[in-house]
Amino acid sequence: MSTLAIDRLTEAIERTGNPTALGLDTRIEYLPPSMLKDLGDIGSLENMEYLANMGNNPENDAVEEALFTFNRGLIDALADLVPCVKVQVAYYEMLGVTGMKLFRKTLLYAKEKGMIVIADVKRNDIGSTAEIYASAYLKGGSFSAGAGFPADFVTINAYFGVDGVAPFLSACEKNGTGIFVLVRTSNPSAGEFQDLIVRDAQGVKGGQGDERPLYEQVGLKVAQWGEALMGRCGYSSVGAVVGATWPEEGKRLRALLPRVFFLVPGYGVQGATARDLVGCFDGQGRGAIVNASRSLICAHKNRKTDDFASAARDEALRMRDDLRRAIAQNTRA
Amino acid sequence: MSTLAIDRLTEAIERTGNPTALGLDTRIEYLPPSMLKDLGDIGSLENMEYLANMGNNPENDAVEEALFTFNRGLIDALADLVPCVKVQVAYYEMLGVTGMKLFRKTLLYAKEKGMIVIADVKRNDIGSTAEIYASAYLKGGSFSAGAGFPADFVTINAYFGVDGVAPFLSACEKNGTGIFVLVRTSNPSAGEFQDLIVRDAQGVKGGQGDERPLYEQVGLKVAQWGEALMGRCGYSSVGAVVGATWPEEGKRLRALLPRVFFLVPGYGVQGATARDLVGCFDGQGRGAIVNASRSLICAHKNRKTDDFASAARDEALRMRDDLRRAIAQNTRA
Numbered sequence: 076m077s078t079l080a081i082d083r084l085t086e087a088i089e090r091t092g093n094p095t096a097l098g099l100d101t102r103i104e105y106l107p108p109s110m111l112k113d114l115g116d117i118g119s120l121e122n123m124e125y126l127a128n129m130g131n132n133p134e135n136d137a138v139e140e141a142l143f144t145f146n147r148g149l150i151d152a153l154a155d156l157v158p159c160v161k162v163q164v165a166y167y168e169m170l171g172v173t174g175m176k177l178f179r180k181t182l183l184y185a186k187e188k189g190m191i192v193i194a195d196v197k198r199n200d201i202g203s204t205a206e207i208y209a210s211a212y213l214k215g216g217s218f219s220a221g222a223g224f225p226a227d228f229v230t231i232n233a234y235f236g237v238d239g240v241a242p243f244l245s246a247c248e249k250n251g252t253g254i255f256v257l258v259r260t261s262n263p264s265a266g267e268f269q270d271l272i273v274r275d276a277q278g279v280k281g282g283q284g285d286e287r288p289l290y291e292q293v294g295l296k297v298a299q300w301g302e303a304l305m306g307r308c309g310y311s312s313v314g315a316v317v318g319a320t321w322p323e324e325g326k327r328l329r330a331l332l333p334r335v336f337f338l339v340p341g342y343g344v345q346g347a348t349a350r351d352l353v354g355c356f357d358g359q360g361r362g363a364i365v366n367a368s369r370s371l372i373c374a375h376k377n378r379k380t381d382d383f384a385s386a387a388r389d390e391a392l393r394m395r396d397d398l399r400r401a402i403a404q405n406t407r408a
Numbered sequence: 409m410s411t412l413a414i415d416r417l418t419e420a421i422e423r424t425g426n427p428t429a430l431g432l433d434t435r436i437e438y439l440p441p442s443m444l445k446d447l448g449d450i451g452s453l454e455n456m457e458y459l460a461n462m463g464n465n466p467e468n469d470a471v472e473e474a475l476f477t478f479n480r481g482l483i484d485a486l487a488d489l490v491p492c493v494k495v496q497v498a499y500y501e502m503l504g505v506t507g508m509k510l511f512r513k514t515l516l517y518a519k520e521k522g523m524i525v526i527a528d529v530k531r532n533d534i535g536s537t538a539e540i541y542a543s544a545y546l547k548g549g550s551f552s553a554g555a556g557f558p559a560d561f562v563t564i565n566a567y568f569g570v571d572g573v574a575p576f577l578s579a580c581e582k583n584g585t586g587i588f589v590l591v592r593t594s595n596p597s598a599g600e601f602q603d604l605i606v607r608d609a610q611g612v613k614g615g616q617g618d619e620r621p622l623y624e625q626v627g628l629k630v631a632q633w634g635e636a637l638m639g640r641c642g643y644s645s646v647g648a649v650v651g652a653t654w655p656e657e658g659k660r661l662r663a664l665l666p667r668v669f670f671l672v673p674g675y676g677v678q679g680a681t682a683r684d685l686v687g688c689f690d691g692q693g694r695g696a697i698v699n700a701s702r703s704l705i706c707a708h709k710n711r712k713t714d715d716f717a718s719a720a721r722d723e724a725l726r727m728r729d730d731l732r733r734a735i736a737q738n739t740r741a
Contacts, residue, residue, distance in 0.1 A: 165531070165537045165540040165541045165544065166537075166540055168540075168541065168544040170556055171508075171512060171544075171556030172505065172512055175505050175508040176505050179504060179505055197532050197533060198498070199565055199590075200496075200498060201673075202595060202596075204433070204498045207498040207499055207501075207502050208501065210502055211498065211502040212501075223501055223504030224504060232532055232565050232567055234567055234601060234602065235595055235597065235598065236595070236597030236599065236600025236601055236602070237597045237600055238596055238597040239593075260568050261534060262534040262535060262569070262571050262572060263571055264570045264572070265568065266569065268625070268626065269567070269569070271622065272606065272607050273622065274604065289601070289606065289622065292601070292604065296600070340534075
């Protein structure tokens with residue numbers, strides 16, 4: 076029996092004392108000027124559109140190498156300080172086959188450095204296809220010899236209902252991996268569907284006439300799906316994505332879903348502060364991990380330095396202390 | 409100004425007289441015995457798990473070649489008969505970087521043979537990431553020099569609301585590409601969330617107290633998002649995924665969304681018949697395309713032949729006639 080993914084994640088958070096995930100939403104524009112200069116013509120701003128378009132062209136190797144140097148530098152600088160990496164696959168798919176090579180290398184390197192790895196892919200499909208996705212990402216075990224794109228956790232979208240989720244649950248149970256299901260997203264129009272008040276003929280909770288927002292109903296299902304994957308830490312390997320940008324919703328979900336761990340995006344560039352998201356943590360300051368992407372990986376831009384790794388480390392320390400302060404105030408309150 | 413994707417799709421359907429999409433959900437187990445034998449040890453059943461695990465291992469080249477031979481053979485056999493190919497990315501992601509190389513090659517080859525290409529990826533994210541996804545898939549134009557994984561259409565999931573969809577709409581407008589948004593999926597638990605009755609404070613339609621199932625509300629938004637992308641054919645480049653397995657829902661959606669084109673999965677192995685899905689077509693027998701994957705690409709298995717291409721062609725002809733018959737009965741009725 077493998078360790079449950081959620082126990083590995085919470086132990087890593089305890090060890091570092093830092094509930095932060097490093098979001099590697101890496102793109103060419105984020106490289107510091109010196110690295111772009113090293114790329115010469117292919118790294119110039121005029122060529123970026125071209126580069127993104129190259130697909131699996133061999134000229135892409137230099138770009139792949141530069142981007143991997145950037146990701147590796149960030150991982151090396153932060154692996155002792157930040158317990159977890161979240162790799163957003165869109166930024167890699169944009170670069171075609173070259174990007175997917177980089178995606179895989181990045182997942183494996185972060186794992187090698189002892190970080191918990193979240194592949195942020197938001198996959199979703201019918202059962203037979205969900206099973207294929209689960210085997211692409213959630214094989215766990217020896218990891219490097221494992222799935223096509225091995226991760227400890229993936230993000231998924233539950234619009235298909237339980238039979239699009241069950242194959243992921245089976246993979247998690249078998250392989251000691253985990254999922255985060257989209258519940259309340261961080262973007263401005265999150266509420267367009269997620270806030271709609273829902274009921275079914277019997278009322279969504281059993282009692283006739285019960286009503287709640289869609290995102291709460293999805294959250295309750297997430298809690299139910301996670302019952303068989305409950306860790307020693309008191310949380311389940313079936314977590315929820317809850318945007319930092321919605322303080323009230325975060326607080327309500329924390330109360331409604333006491334054993335569901337939250338992956339919380341939206342801190343930093345998306346506008347949420349530590350105070351906004353602190354309601355996603357429980358009374359012991361546990362139960363959530365906060366992702367930051369651009370504020371960490373582009374920290375060198377604000378600091379006007381080419382030393383992106385040190386800039387990211389400074390910002391990660393600032394963010395850790397910011398989160399700790401807010402959590403301490405919250406648990407005292 | 410590029411041709412609208414929906415006009416290209418409907419013209420291709422008219423030309424072939426066949427509203428069918430070839431679903432290339434290709435996996436090693438689907439190759440005919442002779443091709444597996446040619447692969448020798450690496451194609452044996454015992455090694456399939458290993459193969460799927462290999463990621464970007466060089467030994468994978470033989471498998472990639474065999475799978476591409478299979479896809480190319482299907483495309484060559486069907487390009488004059490079937491107007492459209494839908495490539496389900498999960499089956500390619502499962503094979504890691506090798507699979508993504510195969511995915512790209514398959515998209516480009518189908519396009520080269522004049523088919524309309526749907527990348528079935530069901531992507532979804534916040535606006536800035538949706539923009540990245542759109543540039544990965546929907547650059548249109550010269551196509552082979554275009555996006556990382558170029559397609560005429562992608563499938564998307566709208567749980568994020570309009571700001572996760574808008575970047576796809578911009579790409580469609582700029583590049584003459586299109587999207588299909590998940591509305592009512594074909595799987596058994598589709599209704600778990602999609603059938604929930606929704607309302608907002610003002611009622612979902614404006615009049616206080618209006619209520620409808622979530623999938624209808626998503627459908628109405630799809631219609632609205634598509635208004636700026638209306639084709640000469642009377643349909644929009646912003647289509648909907650509507651499962652063949654739900655005859656009543658399909659009929660209701662057809663009436664509710666008269667200018668939204670439907671991509672209809674679920675025919676064949678998933679259990680839907682032509683009669684089940686015929687309500688997705690309009691009174692002129694237009695407005696929908698029906699996907700079949702396993703029933704076409706595995707037709708050789710039922711027919712006990714290694715000639716997978718001829719078997720797929722026979723089945724495609726049978727399916728075309730089956731659809732034509734049902735549509736003719738429906739438009740007379």
